[in-house]
Amino acid sequence: xxxxxxxxxxxxxxxxxxxxxxxxxxxxxxxxxxxxxxxxxxxxxxxxxxxxxxxxxxxxxxxxxxxxxxxxxxxxxxxxxxxxxxxxxxxxxxxxxxxxxxxxxxxxxxxxxxxxxxxxxxxxxxxxxxxxxxxxxxxxxxxxxxxxxxxxxxxxxxxxxxxxxxxxxxxxxxxxxxxxxxxxxxxxxxxxxxxxxxxxxxxxxxxxxxxxxxxxxxxxxxxxxxxxxxxx
DNA sequence: CGTGTTTGACCCGCGC
DNA sequence: GCGCGGGTCAAACACG
Numbered sequence: 001x002x003x004x005x006x007x008x009x010x011x012x013x014x015x016x017x018x019x020x021x022x023x024x025x026x027x028x029x030x031x032x033x034x035x036x037x038x039x040x041x042x043x044x045x046x047x048x049x050x051x052x053x054x055x056x057x058x059x060x061x062x063x064x065x066x067x068x069x070x071x072x073x074x075x076x077x078x079x080x081x082x083x084x085x086x087x088x089x090x091x092x093x094x095x096x097x098x099x100x101x102x103x104x105x106x107x108x109x110x111x112x113x114x115x116x117x118x119x120x121x122x123x124x125x126x127x128x129x130x131x132x133x134x135x136x137x138x139x140x141x142x143x144x145x146x147x148x149x150x151x152x153x154x155x156x157x158x159x160x161x162x163x164x165x166x167x168x169x170x171x172x173x174x175x176x177x178x179x180x181x182x183x184x185x186x187x188x189x190x191x192x193x194x195x196x197x198x199x200x201x202x203x204x205x206x207x208x209x210x211x212x213x214x215x216x217x218x219x220x221x222x223x224x225x226x227x228x229x230x231x232x
Numbered sequence: 233c234g235t236g237t238t239t240g241a242c243c244c245g246c247g248c
Numbered sequence: 249g250c251g252c253g254g255g256t257c258a259a260a261c262a263c264g
Contacts (some may be wrong), residue, residue, distance in 0.1 A: 163237055165256060
């Protein structure tokens with residue numbers, strides 16, 4: 001029997017240094033991403049990073065793994081990894097408002113396509129609606145989320161966060177927490193919630209990109225080289 | 233006293 | 249236009 005479950009996400013990432021098919025640019029799965037030592041986590045923590053564009057393109061009933069596999073051929077090679085990682089357990093669907101998952105880059109792309117007179121609206125949206133979305137999204141930062149099976153809600157990703165709100169969703173008894181990076185002139189936000197269908201799953205959504213390195217507190221316990229690899 | 237959390241109020245986009 | 253719900257604000261509070 002192996003040792004007690006290690007409360008850490010420092011394992012094989014599904015996506016690492018891989019260009020996302022959106023305008024989000026590159027990102028890396030932080031190697032120092034850990035849960036508090038006291039936490040009792042599922043013995044095989046599984047992080048699923050899902051870019052907004054992929055989620056938006058998928059039907060709401062499509063699970064995350066299918067979304068990733070169906071939306072981009074570049075993810076095809078990961079199929080075996082994902083399947084084995086799941087251990088035969090089906091992933092639950094990630095219910096999201098389609099509009100909420102529109103990245104500003106995608107909206108701009110659609111608008112420029114419209115202007116160029118290529119005809120059909122993207123996803124059947126009218127230009128008025130697209131402008132509405134753009135107006136609402138112009139302040140939106142790039143976002144992505146990942147899903148983790150864990151008993152603890154907030155993972156330690158190396159940054160310092162300040163909680164600024166909490167809401168209880170309509171169809172779930174589990175509250176959704178809102179966090180902001182405490183660093184000055186860093187507007188990155190984080191949203192943490194539990195999946196209604198499966199409270200064991202934690203959905204963490206990041207919005208924006210950090211304009212600084214992770215908290216220096218980590219440097220005392222982590223190898224400096226690892227600190228070069230963080231979100232965006 | 234400084235920092236972080238809680239929580240009710242408020243704002244605003246969206247669907248009807 | 250109206251109601252709902254997600255997201256944010258900010259005062260009060262807790263804690264070291």
